[in-house]
Amino acid sequence: MTSFSDLPILRFGVVADSQYAAREPHVGMNRHYARSFAKLSAAVEVFNGEELSFVITLGDIIDRDFESFDDILPVYDRLRHENFFLLGNHDFSVAADRLADVAARVGLASTYYSFARQGWRFIVLDGNEVSTFAPPEGHPYRDIAARRLAELRAAGAVNAQEWNAMPSDEQVAWLSDQINKARAAGERVIVMNHYPVYPPNAHDSWDRERIITLLTAHEHVAAYFSGHNHAGNFGTLEGCHFLNFKGMVDTETENTFAIVEIWADRIEVHGFGREDSRTLKLR
Numbered sequence: 512m513t514s515f516s517d518l519p520i521l522r523f524g525v526v527a528d529s530q531y532a533a534r535e536p537h538v539g540m541n542r543h544y545a546r547s548f549a550k551l552s553a554a555v556e557v558f559n560g561e562e563l564s565f566v567i568t569l570g571d572i573i574d575r576d577f578e579s580f581d582d583i584l585p586v587y588d589r590l591r592h593e594n595f596f597l598l599g600n601h602d603f604s605v606a607a608d609r610l611a612d613v614a615a616r617v618g619l620a621s622t623y624y625s626f627a628r629q630g631w632r633f634i635v636l637d638g639n640e641v642s643t644f645a646p647p648e649g650h651p652y653r654d655i656a657a658r659r660l661a662e663l664r665a666a667g668a669v670n671a672q673e674w675n676a677m678p679s680d681e682q683v684a685w686l687s688d689q690i691n692k693a694r695a696a697g698e699r700v701i702v703m704n705h706y707p708v709y710p711p712n713a714h715d716s717w718d719r720e721r722i723i724t725l726l727t728a729h730e731h732v733a734a735y736f737s738g739h740n741h742a743g744n745f746g747t748l749e750g751c752h753f754l755n756f757k758g759m760v761d762t763e764t765e766n767t768f769a770i771v772e773i774w775a776d777r778i779e780v781h782g783f784g785r786e787d788s789r790t791l792k793l794r
Contacts, residue, residue, distance in 0.1 A: 519772040519779070521629045524558040524566035524592070526551065526768045527738030528758030530601055531583040532574035536763070543763050544574045550759050551586050554768040557783065561770060563592045564628050569738035569756060570599025570638075570705030572617065577605040580616050597635050598622060599705040599739060600674050603645045610647055623682055625689050631773060632693040634686060636704035638716055642676030652679065659717050670715040675706060677717040683725070690729050699793070700732045707737040707744055709753040714740035727751050733793055734778060743787070750794030752778070757785050 529547040536543040558566050568587075573579035587594050596617045603613055614622050622637035639645035643660065646652040656676065663671035678686070686702070693700045706716035708723050716722060726732045727749040734752040741758025757767040766784035778791040 519774050521564045521631065522562065522770060522772045523564050524768065524770055525569065525736065525756055526554055526566065526759060527569040527756040528571040528599065528741055528760055529583065530571045530574035530758070530760035532576060532579045533582060541761050544760060546763060547760050548583065548586065550766045551583065553766055555586060555589050559591050563770070565593040565595055566590055567595040567703060569703060569736060570597050571601040571738060572596065574601050574760070575604035577609040577612070584617065595635065597703060597705060598637060598639055600639060600642070600644060600676065603639060607648055610645065623685065627698060630698055632689065632698040632700050634689045634700060634702045636678055636686065636702065637682060638678060638704045638706040639676045640679045640682055643673055645676065663717060669711060669713050670717060670719065672713060675714065675717055683721065687725060690725070690732060694729065694731050698731070702726060702732065702735045704735070704737050705739050707740055707753065707755040708735065709748055710744055710746035712740055712744055723748060730794055734791060745789065752791040754780065
């Protein structure tokens with residue numbers, strides 16, 4: 512007989528960077544855009560065979576063109592589990608007059624939000640908020656983004672790339688408030704964002720340092736999950752785990768996605784295809 516302690520507290524599915532588009536592959540970059548339809552379909556089939564609390568996609572649902580959503584979103588409709596999205600930079604590779612429609616197209620009333628399950632709070636960020644591509648033309652955040660990018664370039668920062676971005680000061684204040692509310696409620700926290708922050712990489716959020724400082728200061732913050740860097744990455748700082756999931760669009764046939772299990776003392780990541788399996792001990 513299985514005892515209660517032999518079961519995880521909760522389980523959920525993770526997908527990153529499918530970057531679907533009905534277009535020819537970019538062989539030099541190993542991007543197989545159209546193949547993501549079959550890969551995501553296979554992942555959904557696996558998820559539907561499991562008992563999961565939810566599935567979350569860590570951004571870059573499409574590669575380009577607003578019409579790409581019409582092809583790939585029906586694959587998610589087959590999920591028998593609750594489904595969450597956050598947005599990546601490629602989700603805004605659409606015509607300028609469709610930028611304001613992206614969030615609603617994937618069902619987001621707000622581009623950043625949180626939800627709680629079984630004593631855990633999942634805080635979902637909008638890493639594109641201050642960028643040169645996501646805000647509408649003429650929005651003040653575009654000017655702030657241009658200044659921040661120029662600062663980073665002047666400093667020779669590895670993440671001084673126009674395909675990176677960062678949350679606004681207002682959103683980071685909200686994140687801090689969510690972390691404090693979680694502690695008051697006795698909840699542990701996992702933060703999710705498209706952009707990684709650690710270990711240092713060319714794909715990191717422009718404000719990586721302040722996010723790292725905020726997360727590592729709180730013992731109940733267990734992990735930070737991201738996509739964007741398709742090669743994947745992993746590191747631990749002061750007991751907080753930073754896991755960058757690999758990109759589904761890479762490789763012609765091999766898939767990559769994960770099922771994450773939360774236990775009382777650890778997080779177990781069960782990788783499929785190219786995604787690594789790993790055990791993350793809770794501090």
